[in-house]
Amino acid sequence: MKIAGIDLGNDSIKVVHDGSREPVIVPNIVTPGYERHILQEEDSPLKALDVTVYSPSLTHNNRRWFVGLLASELEDNIELEDMDNKALSDQSLVVALTALAFTGITHSSYQTSSFSQTDELEYVIGTGLPVRTYTRFREQFEQRLVGEHEVMFMSTPQLRGRKVKIRIRKAVISIEGAAALFNLATQENLQIQNEEIYNGVIGVCEIGALTTDLPVIRRMNIDNHFSYGEQMGLAGYLDLIIREVEDQFGYTFPSRAKLSQRIKQQNYVIQRIGEGQSSIKPIVDTYFSRAAQRIVDLIKKRWKKCPDIQCFYVIGGGAAALKPYLIDAAGPIKLRFVQDSELQNVYGYLKVAKNRVNQSLTTDTAQ
Known part of the structure; x- marks a missing residue:
């Protein structure tokens, strides 16, 4: 299995x-x-x-x-x-x-x-x-x-x-977000690797495409009172960028995924009809700055409501895309970012599943 x-x-x-x-x-x-007409596989x-x-x-x-x-x-x-x-x-x-x-x-x-x-x-x-x-x-x-x-x-x-x-x-x-923190707190064998995260009161801001989740984790347990989720993510801002690019330059991205790929590669130059080129970076900067400010406001609100929070980890695909904009919007407030931000949840889900399987095996053995 x-x-x-x-x-x-x-x-x-x-x-x-x-x-x-x-x-x-x-x-x-x-x-x-x-049925596809395949010219080259x-x-x-x-x-x-x-x-x-x-x-x-x-x-x-x-x-x-x-x-x-x-x-x-x-x-x-x-x-x-x-x-x-x-x-x-x-x-x-x-x-x-x-x-x-x-x-x-x-x-x-x-x-x-x-x-x-x-x-x-x-x-x-x-x-x-x-x-x-x-x-x-x-x-x-x-x-x-x-x-x-x-x-x-x-x-x-x-x-x-x-x-x-x-x-x-x-x-x-x-x-979402809590599993990512479990991944950051534990090794591959599920032993503790970060005591601060594992035993602390940690805020998480997980920025997705359609949702932003702000769970508060106390000693690896969800705080039912202060954990919160917002029905907003990066997708709405990507849609606005696509529309603005189309209005200004007549260039159409067929999907958010195609635009996201360009942004990840920091390839902001588009080919216009004919031989002209234009940069869409000013448009991206405008909308991503707005997104970052809104998310920083959400983080400040959580931190004010729960002053026990020791630090805030910002993760998810949206965190990777917005990192420089979030740092700028946060000003003196320090936010923590991690490598492979968009993969922390899936690594966490795997560890949670492994942990549950191990617990079942231990129970079966004890019986």
């Missing part, structure tokens, strides 16, 4: 397996699939995830989907919006199952005897929900994940015709 952490981010789904530090990241974008399966998915939790089954990078290039792609709830989202489940199937059969420790047979994978997974939806939707989310699902790869290079049956035996649901 495999143990995996899976972060159902509104911008991307991230999966990491026990024994591996290399996560697979799939943009949380889909578009209805069809892609050099990586991740660039052409073309699947048919069955799950008892889906509203519509056995539909064909282009997923991730393939969908991000198409104009009719679907990205999650503010009103979407990842605990109930069919789109997030389709992308998550595709990512689990892909990582399961391409993971270095996986062996298969025949490409003609159905590959069968069993999982215990760790995952999470935002603060505001955790209490109400945790059980429903768990029920949607646990069970038997099936993914069939269609035109995906190297995986064409592979059918993968996924059995999720257990799903351990954490709160």
Whole structure:
């Protein structure tokens, strides 16, 4: 049985397996699939995830989907919006199952005897929900994940015709941001590596695409009174940038994922019709500065309400994108940032799942 952490981010789904530090990241974008006219096959399966998915939790089954990078290039792609709830989202489940199937059969420790047979994978997974939806939707989310699902790869290079049956035996649901802190506080063997975090009162600001979560953690326990979540993230500001770029320069980004990729690479120059070029950095600076100021205001408010907080860690994909803007907006207030900010949750989910499995084994042995 495999143990995996899976972060159902509104911008991307991230999966990491026990024994591996290399996560697979799939943009949380889909578009209805069809027979592709392939002039040259892609050099990586991740660039052409073309699947048919069955799950008892889906509203519509056995539909064909282009997923991730393939969908991000198409104009009719679907990205999650503010009103979407990842605990109930069919789109997030389709992308998550595709990512689990892909990582399961391409993971270095996986062996298969025949490409003609159905590959069968069993999982215990760790995952999470935002603060505001955790209490109400945790059980429903768990029920949607646990069970038997099936993914069939269609035109995906190297995986064409592979059918993968996924059995999720257990799903351990954490709160976004809290799992990330657990990862920072512990070693790979789950022993304590940072006493300050593990035994302290720590504030977390986890900036996602559609939500910003501000859990307060006391000795690795969630503070029910002061933990808070805001229904805002980076996606709204990316949408504003896309619209402003289109209005000013007539250049259209087909998806937020394409714009995010440019920003991560610090490639702000766009090609205009003809031979002209323009920089979109002034537009990015304007909207990211506004986003950073709003988030710093949220952090100040939490800190004022709970003065016991010793320090604030800012994590998530939004933290990586906004770091210089957040530092500028925070002024004399020191905020803590970490490397691989967008991966802290998924590493934390894996550790939480491993911890739960270890506890079950200890209980079984004692009995």
